[in-house]
Amino acid sequence: MFFFSGENMTGGYGGADIISSCTITVNRGEIVAILGPNGAGKSTAMKAMLGLLNLKSGKVSINGKDISKLTPQDRVKEGISFVPQTRNVFTGLSVKENLEMGAFLREEHIEEIINEIYELFPVLKEKSSQIVGELSGGQRQQVALGRALMTKPTVLMLDEPTAGVSPIVMDELFDHILKVKKTNVAIIMVEQNAKQALSIADRGYVLVTGENKFSGTGKELLNDPEVRRSFLGG
């Protein structure tokens, strides 16, 4: 029994099905990576779990509760938080204001949670009154993570967090994701950088044309010759 799961999900954006019988599961304190070639339906699978996509069949549940029929906003209230791939911060607002907006639905303890985020990402405290549009790419990603964590989620979904950042920033970002994992959050991430993602992930799913092709622990997938040949470049 997994904490957060999407089972046998089938659906698309109206036309043909993009994912079919796709299953993704994650437990608290675990990092799960969704990998696969371009157009495999990685982001679609994640959006289906968030509720941005109507499923034809399949079931999404969190902590044993079926949330397949809930809107994305209501799923946020169930403890799911999402960091989009692009435009994931309010560029015209200060760092602190970004965090405050993350906790928009919360009435109390906002300052406490902001301080927790500052402990997790110390650079944000330094730059708290700076406009996010003026920060570097890596710092912006920390703001994006911080904003998503303001709801105190039990599940965090990241859509290609390392897209377009330098290798150094990527390592740094993965360190931050590991820190978030230690706070007992279930993390699902869609990644292009398969090798690096599997090195920090507990488990991974490889999707091909919207279906589960391989799954296993990070090590298993990294060492699987077929996976290596098809997706990791030998």
Added chain:
Amino acid sequence: MILKLEDHFWVDNMDIINAIVLLLNYIFVPALSYGSQLALGAIFVSLIYGILRFAYFTAGDLMSFGTMFTILFTWYFQSLGISLGILPTALIAIPFGIVITIFYVLVKDKLVFSYYRFKKSPPVMLAMVSIGTMFVTQAIVRIVIGPFDRRFFDGEKFILKANEFKEMTGLNEGLTIKSTQVITLLVTIVVVSVLFWFLNKTKTGKSMRAYSDNEDLALLSGIDPKKVVMITWVIAAILATIGGTLYGLDKSFKPFTYFNNMLPIFAAAIVGGIGNPFGAFLGGYVIAFSEILITYAYKKFFIYLLPESIEPDSLLQLLSTDYKFAVSFSILVVVLLFRPSGIFKGKVL
């Protein structure tokens, strides 16, 4: 010989002071109040563009709508014998005008704009719709109060009269300060400070900025779009009524003039960077000062400064005041061509 030289310098200094007073009187003071009136309009045009994401062409006529109701209430209060003494009665009528204008924009949003928002129509379509509501608003104003020029100012007209100033200083040039100019400036300072405090310090204000910045992320964060849209309209109605009434007090109320004012208002919003309320505020003054600086006749100014032998014969006016809208139009075109994001980096149109 030496005495004569000093004497000569003294006269020159007086001339320079006269020339400065002349500019203060005919350019600086009027531009400051006109600029404030434009700024109030430009701020709400910019807010609507940032949050509702379309160019709101009803802006000028919404100002005339709000002013019209303020005038009706002013007349009503005058008929009851209520007045503010030396201050214009319109000041107590403004809140009533605001309430009716808020009601009007909210009904208009419910009946017209919400339908297109729900359909996720492109911004151009919403702009066209706002041209439609512009005609309707114009028609309402003409039916209720008529197209004529009206003055509704009462109370003490001048704070400083030209003659008093001349007597006080012994200068040739007089400086006139109308009470409406001071009222305009004070009210603008108060309204704009409250608005920027609201946008920058309150949770609702921040959520409006967040919504304007990144709509999808705002929705993911649980910000209620209906509330944001409603508050935007309320602010628009408040600013339109206040800005329109101040303009009418300072000059006069004529619906067609308000319609025409839309050009300098849009120019101000775009110069400041559309979607950026603070830029729009400063843009109002940029447009007002350019308009007046370019259409002012500098003959007298140069007569003070230049020796008699090279005094100008012509008016030295760059552009007739009849063409003052050409100034805002030119600024609008130049900004859109060379710096479409405006001085303060708004959105690119």
